[in-house]
Amino acid sequence: MKKFSYYILLGIASLAAVSCSDFLDKEPIDQISADQYFTDEKSVNSAMVALYNSLVNANYYGRAMTIIPEFAAGQVVSIQQYPEYMVFTSNTVNIDNPWTLNIWANSYATINAANNILALESEDRAGEVTFANDSTRAGLLREAKFIRALTYFNLVRSFGDVPLITTPTSSSSTDLKVTRTPAAEVYDQIVSDLSGYEELPSRYTAAADVGRATRWAAEALLAKVNLYRGEYLQAANLAGDVIMNGGYSLPEAYGDVWTKENSTESIFEIQYDAQVQNELAKNVAQTGGIFSTSKAIYDEYDGSDVRRDFNILQVGEQYYIGKYPAGPAVQNLPIIRLAEVYLIYAEAEARNAQSVTDDAYTYYKAVRDRAGLETEDVSTFTDWQAFVTDVQHEKRFEMMFEGEAWFDYTRTGLALTEMMLNPDAGRFVFPIPQAERDLNPNLGQNDAYLAL
CATH class of the missing domain: 1.25.40.390 (Serine Threonine Protein Phosphatase 5, Tetratricopeptide repeat)
Known part of the structure; x- marks a missing residue:
């Protein structure tokens, strides 16, 4: 799959303060209005490629979303003993940790990119783009729902209650001061997003499409989500x-x-x-x-x-x-x-x-x-x-x-x-990043971190 990326709104302000971030120079998708950007099926496919690309960078599966849970599990160590990593191992992570902020901001950037594509489901935009056929349209929308579901699943596992946002936001939006949604309701949305897995292709035949979500990927993720839900x-x-x-x-x-x-x-x-x-x-x-x-x-x-x-x-x-x-860092990452x-x-x-x-x-x-x-x-x-x-x-x-x-x-x-190392069920989830709470006073904090 051809790879290119652009960054979108939610979390931009907070990421500006994070020295580890490496994608602030990307163009926010919200700078291009959705009704101008999605002019045909090709433009939707381009947005889909960018959506997949939001998963690969160092602030998500390319490092943070993979390695931070490993530190928390005590399975990985920092060779240079960097404290921003080691605090996860000792279960003493603070509210200003840069890596929880990176995960949070990148997650909502990905979700907003998915929401921009899924806006084509709305009644006022349903016929805006002409697709080759109904199955192509359904498949593309299901891919966006798969990635949104995967991202929300990681968010709710990482932070517990999180804002549930299912419509696009932009830099001019007035409704960004959202509250946290109970985790059970977020899980309901995840299940809803994955429940149409049959509309995804079982396999892709073109080499350029390898790596896209299939019905089996969505069904396997739904199985995992149901395990977590009991x-x-x-x-x-x-x-x-x-x-x-x-x-x-x-x-x-x-x-x-x-x-x-x-x-x-x-x-x-x-x-x-x-x-x-x-x-x-x-x-x-x-x-x-x-x-x-x-x-x-x-x-x-x-x-x-x-x-x-x-x-x-x-x-x-x-x-x-x-x-x-060993060799060039081009090895894929099975999810x-x-x-x-x-x-x-x-x-x-x-x-x-x-x-x-x-x-x-x-x-x-x-x-x-x-x-x-x-x-x-x-x-x-x-x-x-x-x-x-x-x-x-x-x-x-x-x-x-x-x-x-x-x-x-x-x-x-x-x-x-x-x-x-310091058993505390309240720290099964990470703190809501304080930089996000400074921007949005309606965001609460997980109980174990209220005194910090």
């Missing part, structure tokens, strides 16, 4: 459909999903190339990198687990993150992959049945088999709740350094006993 039957049914009918498979070698782009396991993958490089890959490099991991994390792996020596590279007394191959869907299914199925069913066990075991691990017979799993915890442990080792363990462990409370 809707276990729906989560199991959706994950099961992706597994049985999506046409994906686990490569025999665990590392293939990282060393081979868009592998048979990858369901949704951020695309990088020589033009738009993966900043995170540069940050974990053995030469010039700023992030690494620790012997403690290395030692948590079973010695026979093949994932250990792929995920972690030991060089003398230093332990590096190994999920990126949704089949192994996670297997484990979503295993947990949801066990929770719904309140027992360790054969199917739940089968997909749990499949992930462990590829890792080279022995798994006890299903008959030994007599406590379904203990099995669910085992599944979460497996997901952590499987998805090490992918930005998931922190959210997964806070979801069930495991973070209190197995992850947090």
Whole structure:
């Protein structure tokens, strides 16, 4: 997919104060009125490419949205001991942390870009752009909804209650002083955005379209969202459909999903190339990198687990993150992959049945088999709740350094006993950035940070 980017409104003022930000020189989309910009299908496609590109930069999946949860989980360390990262590890992050601000601002920039496209659904603009056919129109709108849903899902997992904005805003908007929406209502919108997943293509045939959201990506994300909502039957049914009918498979070698782009396991993958490089890959490099991991994390792996020596590279007394191959930082970043869907299914199925069913066990075991691990017979799993915890442990080792363990462990409370240095359930979510609250006095703060 051709990559280019432009930045949009929400968060511009606060980002100006963040020294780490690297995209302030991009042209805000709100400087071009939507009715002039979207003149035909080609212009909508251009906006869609830009929308995908908002996911790749260092303030989102290209670093912050991946690495910050890893710091919070205690799985990553800063080689130079930068305090703005290390406070996540000690669960002492403050209200003025630049990285929570980057995640917040980039998220709402992405959401506004999606909202600009989705404005074409409104009654007064429904016939504004002529599409080749109805399915093309539906697919493009569903792609925008997928990205909006993914972004809101990460926001609500990171911050709890967040403003729910579903219409475009601009620099001249008078309604930006919004309040936070209860997380349950945000989840309802996420589910609504994903529920039409059948309108997305099952596959893209053109090479230029690789990396766009498919119906299977949207359905897999909806399964994950339902797991977080506690809707276990729906989560199991959706994950099961992706597994049985999506046409994906686990490569025999665990590392293939990282060393081979868009592998048979990858369901949704951020695309990088020589033009738009993966900043995170540069940050974990053995030469010039700023992030690494620790012997403690290395030692948590079973010695026979093949994932250990792929995920972690030991060089003398230093332990590096190994999920990126050496060389140019062009490695893609898998966001949704089949192994996670297997484990979503295993947990949801066990929770719904309140027992360790054969199917739940089968997909749990499949992930462990590829890792080279022995798994006890299903008959030994007599406590379904203990099995669910085992599944979460497996997901952590499987998805090490992918930005998931922190959210997964806070979801069930495991973070209190197995992850947090300073256990406090109030800090399962990050603080609302103070720079945003200074701009918008209607934004409340999460309780654990009110005294800061």
